[in-house]
Amino acid sequence: MIILFYRYNSICERDIIKAFKELGHQVTTIDTEIFRKDVTPKETLSLVHNELTLHSYDFVFSINFYPIISEVCNIHHIRYVSWIVDSPVLELFSKSISNSWNRIFLFDSALLSDFVKYNPDYIFYLPLACDVEDKQSYIQHATAYDMEKFTHKISFIGSLYSEKNPYIYLRDESDYMKGYLDSLMELQQKIYGTYLIDEMITPEIVEYFNRNMEKKYVFPKNHMLTIKPSSANIILEPILLF
Template identity: 45%
Template structure:
């Protein structure tokens, strides 16, 4: 079989390509958005449409959902398979989600429960996974120098969200509204496993808040997206995530040696050792494998599901300390395959405990690795996706 892979540069794309190739698939990669983040929709429709006219594909695949790909597949009458690995993906609320040629797989159950009713036969729940083969080889062949370079007590790989927080576009509002939003943000910041922002946000204030945000996000054409949902997920969710991550990093770095790999500005976190970006394919496996405690701070916009970071760490035999998420105990056993915290105080206690208990920490890391290897590989995920996508 032959398919078109529309790429934008997600960290999981390379591993998925390798896995698809092992299944014998012929892949045509379309990569212009990777190198041009201002790539216009009009040009994308024209150029991708031309590729689809010249070559015969069995399906089109992408990480996350692109309405224009859905519409092109509707015209060409071929499956459009998308795997949602981020949240929020506001394009899921476009009218294109209702197309019968879609096969949309969503990793977060809360998001899945919202989107599923829009196209009941074509939207599926599918948690994430990882590829082990390449990582096993990198870890096994690493030099002593490389292992030492990436050996840390505690580390975090990822954005602090401060550089991509759309809430910073908000203007100063009335004292009441600013205080009202601040109260919602503070209420949610340290609550794990339940995202209640949309319930707290009252409809009567939405229009005024919207008017005070420059270039407020709106989808073109017909869609199912409400301004209240956009505010609660895209704007407030980003702000709460940024605050929680900065505050968490500060709490840890004030007590422990803490290394972080990020492009975010950490000048206001002087005790953190920021190494800049980590190379996804060659450095991240060594960081995860050689760090005693790998921290996962799930974006607040991922309301119930597990982010890629958890699976990536486990696939490198790394120990994961994660905030609690509603779905986490459905996939992993707490204290045996992963360790979770439900408050900053519990997080600090667990860091102290596992830094002092090497044997137990390594056992949990090995158990997590075996769970991913046996149940959550990309091979298994792709097989499930394709069976669902083409079953009658």
């Protein structure tokens, strides 16, 4: 198969490209977003559209979901395969996830239960994976110092997303709001198996974040999947689809 791989430099991309090639597939990559983090959705649209117009592919692939790529693939009638490896991925709240040319794979079964109803035939569960041989080679070639420093009963590789936490970017912190949110987060940490935050984040709190944060995740009008006052609405980062 011939695969068009849209990249943004996810830690997962290299392993997946290697796996595709080991299975005998040809992979062409669009790498612009690796080197330019200010790529707009309009540019992404042009990059993917031009490639699909000039060349023939069996499907388009990306780590995480790009609504604009989904729309382009819907027009070209080519499958768009995306593997969700983060949570939350706010782009999943776009109506584009309902497109019939999508094949969306979610690593989190809870996310699957939230989103599968919006495209039940084409949203699936797929756990995370990695190139074990590659990671094992790092261990085999590690120095004695590194082995002692990094050997633990439990290890975590990844980001805690603390640098993306919108809470630290609030311009105005009222004592009431800070107390409410701090208490809510502390309570959530003590309860396993029940997600309280979605139910406790009211429209008023969403509006408070909107007023007091410069960076906002904005969907185009009528393009948001749900108006539920979800915590996803206040984990904000700039984006425009068109």
